Amino acid sequence: MKHFLLNIIHIYWFLIPNSKRRKCIFKESCSHHVFRETKKDGFRKGLKELRFRIKNCQPEFDIFTDVVTGKKKMILKTGVILDESQIAERFK
Numbered sequence: 001m002k003h004f005l006l007n008i009i010h011i012y013w014f015l016i017p018n019s020k021r022r023k024c025i026f027k028e029s030c031s032h033h034v035f036r037e038t039k040k041d042g043f044r045k046g047l048k049e050l051r052f053r054i055k056n057c058q059p060e061f062d063i064f065t066d067v068v069t070g071k072k073k074m075i076l077k078t079g080v081i082l083d084e085s086q087i088a089e090r091f092k
Contacts, residue, residue, distance in 0.1 A: 001043040005050075009035045025074070027088050030057055056080055063091055 009031050024030050030053040038046025060077040072092055074082040084092065 002038055002046070005038050005043055005046050006035060009038075023088070023090070025057060025059075025061060025076075025088055025091065026053070026082070027086055030054075063087075 012031060021029075026033065028036075030050075034046050034050045034053065037049045056076045056078055058077050062075050064073055064075065065071070066073050071084040072087065073084065074087050074091065076082065
């Protein structure tokens with residue numbers, strides 16, 4: 001099953017060029033993140049990460065500066081808070 005998920009991602013990369021893909025709010029794109037996690041930790045971990053990204057990769061979010069650390073953070077529609085290191089460069 002691990003190789004099935006990895007092959008699906010490869011097909012996605014082959015069929016849909018970068019210019020046609022939706023821009024990810026995360027620093028590492030969803031497909032690259034899921035590919036890396038699946039390769040490293042197996043099918044179940046990859047599937048778990050895929051579900052998380054699908055649920056949270058929405059255009060509805062707020063960016064704020066943490067008053068304690070002074071770093072930018074992003075709060076997603078689901079309530080998940082991302083650190084500055086996880087946020088795509090275009091939002092910083």
